[in-house]
Amino acid sequence: MDVARNGQVVRFSWRYTNGLASDEFWYYFGDEKTYRVTKETFVQTKASPGAQVCLSVKVHRASGDDASDYTRKCTS
Numbered sequence: 914m915d916v917a918r919n920g921q922v923v924r925f926s927w928r929y930t931n932g933l934a935s936d937e938f939w940y941y942f943g944d945e946k947t948y949r950v951t952k953e954t955f956v957q958t959k960a961s962p963g964a965q966v967c968l969s970v971k972v973h974r975a976s977g978d979d980a981s982d983y984t985r986k987c988t989s
Contacts (some may be wrong), residue, residue: 914927916968924956925956925957925970928973929954932972936974937951937972938953942966942969957972965988968987
């Protein structure tokens with residue numbers, strides 16, 4: 914997973930192999946544990962400059978089988 918910051922905008926992006934068109938990505942910021950869903954391979958959020966932001970994301974398959982556990986990345 915990659916992370917980039919541009920002022921207050923923090924962008925997390927990821928790549929993975931063997932993707933399916935029906936794949937979704939479940940993610941959450943920090944320790945909130947309530948996941949959100951996207952079909953994109955990136956998410957953005959706003960944060961104060963210098964504030965640490967963490968993202969956890971995993972692939973979810975339409976069949977109900979997850980392709981992986983959550984992967985976590987934080988800004989430095």
